[in-house]
Structure formats: C-alpha cells, structure tokens
Amino acid sequence: MSRERVLGNVRRALGRAPGQAVAPLPEPRLRIAPTPLGERLRVMRTAIERLGGKFYEAASPQDACRYVAERLAGAEAVASNAPLLAECGITALPNVRAGWTDPADLREACARAPFGITCADFALADTGTVVLLTSREEFRLPSLLPPCHLAVIPRERILSGLDELLAREPLPVESRSAMVLITGPSRTGDIEQILVRGVHGPGEIHLIVV
Amino acid sequence: MSAIFDEKIRKVAAEPALQRKVYAATGRLMDHRRQAVTEAALPDYQELRARAHELKKHTLEHLDHYLEQFAASVERNGGQVIFCETGDEVADFLTGLSERRGARLLVKSKSMTSEEIDLNERLERRQLEAVETDLGEFIVQMTGERPYHIVAPAMHLSRHDVADLFTAKLGVPREEVIEAQTMIARRVLREKFLQADIGISGANFLVADSGAVVLVENEGNARLTTSAPPVHVAVAGIEKLIPRAQDLAVFLKLLGRSATGQALTSYTSILSGPRREGELDGPEEFYVVLLDGGRSKLLADAEKRQSLYCIRCGACLNHCPVYRKIGGHSFPWVYSGPIGAILTPQFQGPLHEPGLPFASSLCGACAEVCPVKIDIPKILLELRAEVKEAETRAGANRLERLAFQMWAWAMTHPAVYELGGVLAAAALAGQEEYVRELPGLVNAGPAKAWASQRDVPAPAAQSFRDWWRQRRGGRA
Numbered sequence: 118m119s120r121e122r123v124l125g126n127v128r129r130a131l132g133r134a135p136g137q138a139v140a141p142l143p144e145p146r147l148r149i150a151p152t153p154l155g156e157r158l159r160v161m162r163t164a165i166e167r168l169g170g171k172f173y174e175a176a177s178p179q180d181a182c183r184y185v186a187e188r189l190a191g192a193e194a195v196a197s198n199a200p201l202l203a204e205c206g207i208t209a210l211p212n213v214r215a216g217w218t219d220p221a222d223l224r225e226a227c228a229r230a231p232f233g234i235t236c237a238d239f240a241l242a243d244t245g246t247v248v249l250l251t252s253r254e255e256f257r258l259p260s261l262l263p264p265c266h267l268a269v270i271p272r273e274r275i276l277s278g279l280d281e282l283l284a285r286e287p288l289p290v291e292s293r294s295a296m297v298l299i300t301g302p303s304r305t306g307d308i309e310q311i312l313v314r315g316v317h318g319p320g321e322i323h324l325i326v327v
Numbered sequence: 328m329s330a331i332f333d334e335k336i337r338k339v340a341a342e343p344a345l346q347r348k349v350y351a352a353t354g355r356l357m358d359h360r361r362q363a364v365t366e367a368a369l370p371d372y373q374e375l376r377a378r379a380h381e382l383k384k385h386t387l388e389h390l391d392h393y394l395e396q397f398a399a400s401v402e403r404n405g406g407q408v409i410f411c412e413t414g415d416e417v418a419d420f421l422t423g424l425s426e427r428r429g430a431r432l433l434v435k436s437k438s439m440t441s442e443e444i445d446l447n448e449r450l451e452r453r454q455l456e457a458v459e460t461d462l463g464e465f466i467v468q469m470t471g472e473r474p475y476h477i478v479a480p481a482m483h484l485s486r487h488d489v490a491d492l493f494t495a496k497l498g499v500p501r502e503e504v505i506e507a508q509t510m511i512a513r514r515v516l517r518e519k520f521l522q523a524d525i526g527i528s529g530a531n532f533l534v535a536d537s538g539a540v541v542l543v544e545n546e547g548n549a550r551l552t553t554s555a556p557p558v559h560v561a562v563a564g565i566e567k568l569i570p571r572a573q574d575l576a577v578f579l580k581l582l583g584r585s586a587t588g589q590a591l592t593s594y595t596s597i598l599s600g601p602r603r604e605g606e607l608d609g610p611e612e613f614y615v616v617l618l619d620g621g622r623s624k625l626l627a628d629a630e631k632r633q634s635l636y637c638i639r640c641g642a643c644l645n646h647c648p649v650y651r652k653i654g655g656h657s658f659p660w661v662y663s664g665p666i667g668a669i670l671t672p673q674f675q676g677p678l679h680e681p682g683l684p685f686a687s688s689l690c691g692a693c694a695e696v697c698p699v700k701i702d703i704p705k706i707l708l709e710l711r712a713e714v715k716e717a718e719t720r721a722g723a724n725r726l727e728r729l730a731f732q733m734w735a736w737a738m739t740h741p742a743v744y745e746l747g748g749v750l751a752a753a754a755l756a757g758q759e760e761y762v763r764e765l766p767g768l769v770n771a772g773p774a775k776a777w778a779s780q781r782d783v784p785a786p787a788a789q790s791f792r793d794w795w796r797q798r799r800g801g802r803a
Contacts, residue, residue, distance in 0.1 A: 120398070123410040123565065126623035127391045139389045145573035146378050148371070220607045224555075228521060244590045253605030257554040261547060279580070279591070283573045290404075290539050290572075290599035294609045295554075298595040303547040305509060306587075307463035307481055308489055310352055313509040316462055317516065318547025318594065 147280040157242040157275045158326065164245025168301030169314060171323040174272075178205040181327045185234065185267055186210050188323065194263075195226045198254040199236030201269060205327065207234060217256070224258060233259035233319070237270040239285075240324060241298070243278040247324055249297040250289070257295060266299075266319040272326050328682030335657040345483060349654045352482050353645040359588025360642055360696065369584065378577050380700040383636035386535075386568050387626060393535040393568045394617065400538025406600035406613035414444025417562060417616055421446075421527075422453050424614070428558060430455070430524030434516075436542070436549035437461045437480075438529025439639060440564050440618055442473065442661040443674075446527075457527070458519050460548040462512050469496045475655040476663070477641040478586045483654065516548070526552035526610070530563035531582065531638065533615070537572045538599050540615060543582055545593040553598055559610040561598075565617050566635040572597070578638065581698035585640035621674045631706055634669050636699040643693035643703060649686050659683060665693035669706045677714045678721070684710035726773065745792060752786040760785055 128135065152160075162172040175181035182205045189210065196202050196215040208215040213234065217223045227233065235255060239248040247268045249260055260266045276282055279298075283289070289296040303318030314320040339345060364372045386393055398408040411417045424430070433450065435441065435457055447468070450457045459468040463480035467473065469492050474480035481489075486505050493511055494501045502508050528549055532541040540561040542549040553559045569578065575597070583589040600613035626632055644650045644664030655663040659680040660671040668683050677684075684707045693703040718724050737743045754766050761782040765774055 119412060119416060120408075120410040122412055123617070123619045123623070124391050124394060126412070126619055127394065127565065127626060130623045130626035131388065131390065133389070133391055135391070137392075139392045140385065142385060142570055143378075143381070145571055145576065146375075147573060147576055217607055223607050241591075246591055251603075251606050251609060253607075256606065256608045257550070258608045261550050261554065280576045283576050287571075287573055288537055290537050290597050292603070294404075294598065294600055294603050294606055294613075296597040297550065298591060298597075300589075300591040300593050300595075302593065303545070304593055305462045305546050307461070307466070307479065308484070308486055308505045308508060310355060310479070310482075311505045313506050316509050316513055316546045316548075317460070317520075317551055 145283075147284050149277060149281045149284060152242070152277045154272065154275070157277060158272065160277075161240060161242040161245060161275055161324070161326075164243060165301065165322075165324055166245075168245050169304075170245065170301050171321075172326070173323060174326045178327055181269055181325050182206040182210070184323075184325055185269075188265070188267060189213070189232055192232060193230045194232035194234055194267075195223070195230045195259045196234040197236060197256060197259050199269075200254070201236045201271065201327075202234060205269065207269070223256060227258040227262040230263045232265050232267060233261070233263035234267045234269070235260050237268040237324070238274065239282055240270055240275045241278050241282060242275055244300055246279075247299040247322070248282060249295075249299060250286075251293045251295045251297075257297070260297075260299065261318055264315060264319055265321040265323075267323045267325060268299075269325045269327060275326070328685070329659075329680055332657070332659060332680055332682050332686075336653050339652075339654050339657055345654065346652065348485070349482060350651050352476075352479060353651050356479075356587065356641070356645040360585055360645070361588075363584035363588040363590065369580065375577055375581055376698055376700050379581055379638075379698060380633075380636065382569060382574055382577065383699055384633070386570055387566065387632055387635055390565065390568065390626065393570060394565060396535040397533055397538060397568060397615075400534075400536065401600065401613075401615055402538075404538050404600040404613075405603075406538065406615065409614060409616045410619070411616055412619045414446070414449065414618070414620060417441075417444055417446065417618060418449040418453070420614075420616060421450060421525075421560065422455070424558070424560070425453075425455055425525065428524055430558070432519065432523045433457045433525045433527055434519050434523040434552050434556060435459050435464075435527045436529065436544065436552040437464055438527065438562055439474075439477065439661060440529055440620075441527065441562050443564075443620060444618070446562070458516070458523075460516050460519070460552060461544070461546060462509065462548075465512055465516065466492065473656065473661055476644060477639055479641075483656070520551045520555045523552075523556040525558040525560060526554075526556040528552050528559065528561050530561045530567050530615075532569050532575065532578060533563060533567045533617075534572050534575070534597070535568055535570050537597070539572065540596075540598045541575065542596045542598070543579070543592050543594075544596075545587075545589075547594060550594055550596055553596060554609055557610055558612045558614075559598070560614045560616060562616045562618065564635075565619055565622050582638055582640055585638075585642040585696065585698040625673050631669075631673060631709060633701050634666075634673060634706060636701050637666050637670075638699055639666075640698055642696040642698065646692040646696050648688055648690060648692070653686070665703045665707075666701075669701075669703055669710060672710045672713065677710065677717045681714045681718060684708075684714055748790055748792070752790065755786055758785040
C-alpha cells in the first residue's frame with residue numbers, strides 16, 4: 118500500500134512512531150475588531166469599487182429588484198434557489214429562471230445566460246469579498262459561467278473581514294462541498310501584465326445590499 | 328557550474344530586450360507587494376509571518392499525524408486520498424481513473440507539483456489530452472516551455488509572441504490586442520471546460536481538520552476546473568498541509584500580498600469534495616493525490632526541512648538580483664529563483680547543477696520578503712558545502728583542496744605568511760590603486776578566471792605588520 122509506504126517514509130524521516138502524540142498547537146489567530154454596520158457598509162463599498170466591482174445599497178427589496186431589472190434589461194438570467202431572491206421579486210422578472218432541480222438543466226442555462234443572480238451568504242468588508250456557500254439553494258455555476266454576476270445580500274450579513282468569517286464558520290466545508298471567496302471580477306495579467314477582466318469567470322460583479 | 332547552466336545564462340545575457348522585460352515585470356510585482364505590507368496596509372505583517380512560520384514548522388514536525396487526519400476528513404466527506412511515492416504512481420492512478428470513467432479530455436489548473444513530475448507528458452503518452460487553463464500556462468503549454476515564473480508563467484513573452492502562437496496553434500486570425508487575445512483564450516477554453524471529463528488542480532493548502540483543498544487564483548479557471556467536470560482530482564505535495572481551516576486567516580493574508588500585492592486574490596476556493604445531498608453542481612467524484620516525490624527525504628534534515636514551508640508566492644524570485652538578471656528558464660528544474668536554488672539540489676541531488684547554490688550574492692533579500700520566513704541564504708551555504716563534499720567524493724576539486732591546504736598552512740605559520748606578503752607586494756609593485764590583472768606567471772588557470780571578475784586594491788606602501796612594529800617601537 119502506497120499510503121503505508123509514504124506514511125512510513127515520513128515517520129522515519131521525523132523519527133516518529135505511529136500514533137505518537139502531537140505537541141499542542143497555539144489557538145487560531147483570529148483578530149476581530151467590532152465595527153458598526155454603517156462603517157462596514159462604507160468600507161465594503163470602497164473595497165469592492167476599488168476592485169472594479171459595483172456596490173448598490175437598496176432602499177427596499179423592491180428597489181433591489183428594480184436595480185436588477187435595469188441591469189438585465191430583459192436579458193436572460195439564471196437565479197439561484199435562494200428565498201431572498203423570490204422575496205425581492207427578482208425571480209418573477211421576465212427571462213429570469215429559478216427553482217432549479219435538475220443538474221443538467223442548471224448547467225446548460227448557466228453556460229448560455231449573460232447574467233447569474235445569487236444570494237451571498239456573507240461579505241467581507243475590508244477586502245470587498247462576496248462569500249458563497251454551496252447548498253440546495255446556492256450552486257457553484259451561476260456565479261461563475263455567466264459574464265455578469267449580481268449578488269444580493271441582507272445588510273447584516275456584511276462582516277468586518279476574513280477573521281470574523283472563520284470565527285463564525287470554523288469548519289466551513291463540513292456540511293457543504295465548497296466555500297468560495299469572490300473578491301472582485303475575474304482578472305488576469307498574464308500577457309505583459311496588462312490587466313484584463315473577465316478571463317474565465319465574470320468580468321462584472323455587482324453587490325446589492327438589502 | 329555546468330556547461331548547460333553557463334550556456335543558458337550567456338544566452339539571456341545576449342538578449343537585452345528579454346532582460347528589460349523580466350526586470351520591469353519583477354519590479355512591478357515588488358512594488359505591489361511593498362505597498363500591500365506597509366504598516367498602514369497590514370500592521371501585523373511581521374506577526375503573521377512569525378505565526379505562519381510556526382504553523383508550518385509544527386505541521387511538518389508532526390506531518391504523519393496531519394496526513395492521517397486529512398485523509399480521514401476527506402473520506403468522511405465522501406472523497407478519496409491516494410498517496411503516491413513517485414510521479415509514475417500519479418500517472419498510473421490518473422490513467423486507471425480515466426479508463427474507468429471513459430475519459431479523454433482533462434482540464435488542468437495551475438499545479439507546480441504536476442510540473443515536477445511532467446504530468447502532462449506522461450498523460451499524453453497514454454493518449455489523454457491534458458489542457459492547461461490558466462492563461463499563462465495555456466500559452467507556455469503551446470510553446471512547449473516550462474513556466475517562466477511561479478505566478479507569471481508567460482512573463483518572458485510579448486503580445487506579438489502570443490499573436491504568432493495563437494495564429495499558428497489555434498488557427499485564429501492574427502490578433503495583437505491583449506484584451507482580444509484573452510477573449511480568444513476564454514472562448515477556446517470554455518469549450519474545453521464544458522467538455523472535460525476530469526478536472527485536475529493543484530492545491531495551495533490542504534486543511535487537515537476539514538479535508539479541504541484550498542485554491543487561490545485570479546482568473547476563475549481553477550473554479551471551473553474543479554466545478555464543471557464530473558470528477559475533480561487535486562494533485563499536491565504532502566507538505567501542503569495546514570492544521571485548521573481557521574489557520575487560513577494567517578496564510579491567506581500573506582499569500583496574495585506577497586505574490587501580487589492583493590489582500591485576497593479574486594477567487595479563493597475551499598473545497599471538500601463531491602457535491603453533497605441537494606447540491607446541483609460540483610464534481611460527483613473527488614480525489615486528492617498526495618505526492619511524496621522526495622519530500623520525506625527533505626524532512627529528515629531538521630534545518631533544511633524549512634524549504635518545505637514554501638507557499639509558492641514568488642516574492643523571492645522578484646526580489647532576487649540573480650533571478651532578475653538570468654530569468655526563469657536559466658534554472659535547471661521547475662522551481663526557479665532562490666527557492667528553486669534550495670529545492671533543486673535537495674530533490675535532484677547536489678550534483679544535478681553544482682553551480683546553483685553558488686548563483687547567489689547572498690544579499691538576503693529573499694529571506695527578508697519570504698512570508699513564511701525561510702532562511703534561504705543559510706540553506707544556500709549548507710548546500711554549497713554539500714556540493715563541494717559531493718564533488719570531492721567524486722574526485723573533483725583536487726587543485727582547490729591543495730590550494731586551501733597550502734593557504735591554511737601559511738596562515739598558521741607567521742614567518743611564511745609574512746614572506747608571502749613581501750613577495751606579493753614585490754610582484755604587484757607599480758600597480759595603481761587597483762590590481763586589475765595578475766602579473767606574469769600567476770595570471771593563468773583558475774587564478775586568472777578569478778581575477779577576471781575582480782579588482783583587488785593594490786598593496787599599501789607599508790604592510791600592517793611593518794607599521795605595527797614601528798608603532799610599538801616608537802612607543803617603547
């Protein structure tokens with residue numbers, strides 16, 4: 118068995134016996150400065166705009182829906198199964214599809230649609246990051262295949278930063294297959310270090326706060 | 328130094344345009360990093376470095392424990408861990424998996440570990456198509472080269488090179504505009520992502536308590552590689568382990584800033600395997616291939632073990648006066664720059680390229696910017712000693728040994744030393760300020776080669792010993 122050979126190599130190199138005790142680790146280093154919501158919103162806006170993303174603070178769920186409708190301008194969109202999107206009326210907009218149950222159907226729609234609409238589980242103010250947790254409501258492809266990603270988030274889900282997120286989610290992928298941190302649009306600088314957005318993922322990202 | 332190394336360096340020295348390109352590109356990356364780790368931008372930068380070093384040290388000292396914990400976590404989540412001693416075993420596993428899945432097309436996101444074992448070539452020999460999807464990697468796969476730089480694989484190529492390449496290899500009309508070139512790659516690779524049977528990624532970190540693979544990227548190709556095909560295989564070295572997901576708070580703050588000056592890169596994916604109940608996308612099967620490939624050998628040396636702390640940010644390359652001068656393709660193996668200079672001799676043996684640990688000014692810039700505080704200059708010195716020992720065992724360096732034995736003898740015999748001083752002063756008499764060329768008979772062989780790169784201050788009119796004797800005499 119290769120497993121036993123590799124583990125044997127490692128133990129021999131370290132002079133350790135199978136099952137030998139492990140020295141204690143220091144506590145995880147998480148530093149969270151309590152920040153009022155208004156400040157988090159301000160920091161979030163600055164950070165995401167600096168990355169070339171858009172930030173919109175909706176006055177109401179209806180206002181969020183209006184903002185989304187304006188962006189779509191009637192174009193096709195894939196919306197996730199998140200209840201918040203239905204509550205805002207977004208899933209009722211023309212050409213917006215939601216209520217996914219079939220994997221092949223979802224994939225095909227994401228490959229074609231110019232817009233993907235998701236509900237962000239969290240956002241990280243200091244880095245301008247949108248956090249996606251996969252579930253039966255949120256999937257990987259709607260925020261990845263379409264060229265434009267619209268993420269809607271309840272305002273109280275905006276955290277100060279990564280440390281606060283990991284304090285709330287100490288085992289982030291225990292009950293789900295993925296946690297993805299999305300920090301601005303997809304970008305590359307691989308040819309002459311010239312920044313180009315939207316190379317494989319969405320070139321455009323909007324965070325809509327309700 | 329081997330003739331091949333020498334030849335490669337001479338080739339770069341004859342290409343000023345390439346040198347300017349590499350110098351400018353690494354310079355920009357240096358600026359970005361510098362701005363990202365200032366006191367204002369990241370006040371606890373030094374504390375994070377110390378913590379990262381400590382965490383890596385602890386993990387590697389107990390690596391067997393964390394490997395077992397990681398494997399148990401992956402299996403609990405419904406994935407599988409495959410331990411491999413060699414690149415052959417990795418290729419065998421992937422071939423078997425491809426046969427079982429009836430797979431022909433594999434998409435890959437950047438993995439230095441797979442470069443180490445020439446995975447693409449091995450797969451091609453077995454009639455499997457493996458396509459690199461990071462834009463820079465996609466380009467260098469078409470030129471048949473190795474990545475030039477760990478975070479900027481196509482740093483050495485211009486938009487004109489890319490235009491030539493795309494026209495020749497992709498059959499598209501010539502396109503010189505970088506944005507349009509990028510969109511061509513997007514279109515070509517999007518097809519591949521949607522058709523691929525298996526996605527192969529590397530791993531920036533493997534998280535023991537979560538059984539998770541962490542991928543850090545900007546383009547989205549790693550997300551696509553790990554989410555679009557029905558199977559995801561992560562290929563990584565066993566040293567990539569970290570104990571806890573919460574430790575990412577330390578490592579993620581350092582990696583992006585050190586590499587490109589980004590607080591976080593566009594995408595950080597923390598992936599723990601096959602899609603769960605109710606999830607409608609993500610892979611059906613999830614495998615983590617853990618490669619030893621010589622790493623356990625490095626672990627045995629408690630001092631040099633720290634070479635395995637590396638998180639592949641590339642900062643040491645950007646800050647290295649040697650890398651910036653000779654470029655990434657002069658280095659003899661997949662890892663270039665200072666980190667390559669310490670990894671290569673340890674993985675491939677000290678005589679693989681005996682000149683490598685010596686190709687450093689020991690200025691220490693690499694250690695200063697290393698986010699996990701690897702003492703690269705110290706390891707370089709140890710490796711220099713190992714090269715000399717290995718050469719001596721192989722029967723080389725006889726002349727050098729003799730010279731140093733004579734030197735040692737002279738240094739321990741004051742009369743001989745003084746006589747040497749008098750003779751040298753006489754031989755070099757008349758030279759002004761600097762000795763640029765050795766006189767007559769001595770100016771031959773290794774002494775000539777040595778002197779050709781150095782100017783020695785001309786001997787003073789009076790020797791120190793003379794002066795000292797007079798001074799004592801005067802006082803008495």
